[in-house]
Amino acid sequence: MGNKFMKFLEEKIMPSAAKIAKQRHIRALRDGLAVTMPLIIVGSIFMILGNIPVPAINSFINSVFGQGFTSKLLYPVRVTFDIVTLLAVFSVSYQIARDKDVDGVSAGALSLAAFMLLVPVVTVSNATLKDGTVLNLGRVLPMTNLGAGGLIVGILTAILATEIFIFIIKKNWVIKMPDSVPPAVSKSFAAITPGVVIITLFFLIRLGFEATSYQTVFTFIMKFVGAPMAKVGLSFWGMIATIFMYMFFWSLGIHGTRVVFGVMDSVLLPAMDANRLALEAGTALPNIVTKQFYDNFVNIGGCGAAIGLVIAIMLVAKSNQLKTLSRLALGPAIFNISEPIIFGIPIVMNPIMMIPFVLSNLSMGILSYAAMALDLVSKPAGIAIPWTIPAPISGFLATNGDIRAVVLQLLSIALSVVIYIPFIKLWDKQKLAEENMSLQTEDDLDLDLNAI
Helix, strand or coil: CHHHHHHHHHHHHHHHHHHHHHCHHHHHHHHHHHCCHHHHHHHHHHHHHHCCCCHHHHHHHHHHHCCCHHHHCCHHHHCCHHHHHHHHHHHHHHHHHHHCCCCHHHHHHHHHHHHHHHCCCEEECCEECCCCCEECCEEECCHHHHCHHHHHHHHHHHHHHHHHHHHHHHCCCCCCCCCCCCHHHHHHHHCHHHHHHHHHHHHHHHHHHHCCCCCCHHHHHHHHHHHHHHHHHCCHHHHHHHHHHHHHHHHCCCCHHHHHHHHHHHHHHHHHHHHHHHHHHCCCCCCCCCHHHHHHHHCCCCCCCHHHHHHHHHHHCCCHHHHHHHHHHHHHHHCCCCHHHHHHCCCCCCCCCHHHHHHHHHHHHHHHHHHHHCCCCCCCCCCCCCCCCCCCHHHHHHCCCCHHHHHHHHHHHHHHHHHHHHHHHHHHHHHHHHHHHHHHHHHHHHHHHHHC
16 A cells, blocks of 8 residues: 555656646746845844834833834835835746746846836825925825735736747847847847837736726735635635645655745735734734744744654654764754755655654644634734744744743644654664664674684
């Protein structure tokens, strides 16, 4: 039965999973959205500083730097979180174009222009500030569309505009310049024809939506694409399905995190931003499932709860192979790097260890979701914590200083240890038998040599 199952995985599942991982748009989403993470993390640092949950510290900061200084610490948040989609559009477009060996910079610039063409411009006059000052702001862009709230539209725009750019370039429908012209200038002229087509198309798209009751493509996408995706992806069962999919891919030796979250980030990042805005406004956080939920409460120690796996090995393993491996993998697991233990045991294509590998993360996800749904632990506060920050520090920071999150992370690690122990005992028994057989073979060989 076991051999048939492994053969089925090798012949049917792995080729399909590998194709998904290599699909160029999925790969471009993964690499393109990764470029936004430094901005989000830097913005999160200032988010933490501007929302320290200790009044005495806030009072001290304001007394030193001036009244209201803590609110000014949120200025950098505006130039990080609020332009995420702009950066994503350019970056995703660049990755798609580069994969086809065309000019990624020109493709990114045209995609960004196409996206901005879709963003509605509002004219604001006679805006009154809190102090009574009246300003004529003129033409204003809604930041919700430039931040994570416009990410789905941005991704779709980048894909469509870049594919048009690639098609025209590959067909050689471009303005050609003499060889004596510098390459940078030639590329600029080559981008004119696709630029005309892309801008004209997105101009017509905008006019088309303005003629409907939706007015903008953002409203339409949010209703018919974003809302259903969020409803499913941010739900309890959506969370279960997400964890199962990326853990299953990992167990096949495919980087499941990149495959699954390359798609899911378009939902998780806006959910994170919604929590961040609620934190700033002092209102209830709307979402349990965000990017931080997976990074800081599900993948503790890395995928498969690697820290729990290492601890389980240290507690019960007797074979030299597993004991040595646990010592080598402990350091990386503390900082959420799971590859040494995943490929060292190995877990990949291992029918014994694949079961707890998937169950551990599923159990941690269920426990964390239940604790947050019951208000026993604060929800992730929309603060991006670098994924290498170890537990329980990461949980404390991700929930904006909730000490209960520390307890939750420790309980999750303990749960993963309990899940792994019976399977480690079984796997360790095999390894120990192999080591004893090897020693017996060496002893027999020594006897034969002595006899000679």
